[in-house]
Amino acid sequence: MKTLSRTLLGSLFVAAAGLALTACSDSAEQAAPPSQAAEKPKPTVTVYSARAEHLIQPMFDRxxxxxxxxxxxxxxSAGALIQRLKAEGSNTPADLLLTVDAGNLWQAEQAGVLQPIDSNVLENNIPDHLQSANNEWFALSVRARTIVYSTERVDPSELSTYEALADDQWEGRLCLRTAKKVYNQSLVATMINTLGEEKTEEIVSGWVENLATAPHSNDTxxxxxxxAGQCDVTLVNTYYFGRMQKENPDIKLALFWPNQGGRGVHINVSGAGLAKHAKNPEAAVELLEWLSSPEAQHQFAELNQEYPANSEVEPSDFVAAWGDFKADSVNVESAGRLQEEAIKLMDRAGYR
Known part of the structure; x- marks a missing residue:
C-alpha cells in the first residue's frame, strides 16, 4: 500500500511538472518578440536579359x-526575348526585361509584354526623356552614337554635324555599319523626328554616296x-571606341562630338521594364530602383564604358576623359516610334 502511494505521488508530480513546462513554453511563444518569428522567404527575381552575362552578373551578385x-x-537577343514573353503569356517566369536600345524597349511595350511601373524612386532618378511615356520602361545607362575619325588624316576642324558627312568633301572617306542594326535605325529615327522625313532622306542618301566601302557588320x-586607311570617318557607339582604346591607349582614332551648336549628340540607352505577368513585381521593381541608384549606377555604366542614366552620377574617369558634350534631349522613345519609317527611308536611300 505504501509502495502504491509513493508511485501514485511520483506520477502526479511528473504530470504537474509537465503541465508547468507546457504552460511556460506557451507563455514564452506568445511573449516572443516579432524579430524571433520565422522570416518570410525572400523571392528570386527572374530577368530576361539581352545584355551580355559579364555586364549584368556582377551587378546581380552585388x-x-x-x-x-x-x-x-x-x-x-532582344527580339527573341520579346517573342518568348508573348508566347509564354501568363506562364512566363520573367519578372523583368532588360535590353539595349530604346527601339527595342519601345517594341516590347508595343508588343504588350510590359506593364506600367509606379515608382517615385525611378521618377526621381531617371530623366523624363530617358523613360517611357507610360512608365513601362526606364533607362539604366546611356551611350552616345558619335563620329570617330583618323587622327592621322582628319583635322577635327573639318568635322561639324551628322548632316555634314553627306557633303562632297567626305566622298570616298566615310564608313558605316549596316543599316540592319537597330543602332543606326534609331539614329535615323531621331533625325526624322527633328528634321523631318524629306530632309533626313536627303542626308542618308548623301552618306551612301560618300561610302568608301560596303557597310560593315559592326562598329569595331x-x-x-x-x-587601315580604307576610310577616314565613321559613326559608332562610344563604348566600342572605349574597348579599342583600352586595348591600345595610343590608337590613332579619336571621338568628335557633332551638332554641338544645334540639337546635340545622338544618345540611346539600355534599360528595363516590368514584365506584364511578373510573379514577383514588388521585388522586381525594388531591383530596378536599386539599379537606378547612385550606388549602382556608376558601376553599371562603367562595366561597358557607358554613361549613367541617373544625371546625379558622374561617369567613370575613363569615360569622362573623352570630354563633355551637349546631348540631344529628344525623348529616346522616338527611336522606336519612328523605327519603321527609318528602315523604309534607309532602304529607299540605298543604305543596306
Missing amino acids: YTEETGVKVRYITD SAMEAVL
Missing part, C-alpha cells in the same frame, strides 16, 4: 550580397577600316 534577394537571368569593323 545586389544579392546586399539584400539577400537572388537574381536568376536568361540571356538572348568600321573603326578597323578607318585604321
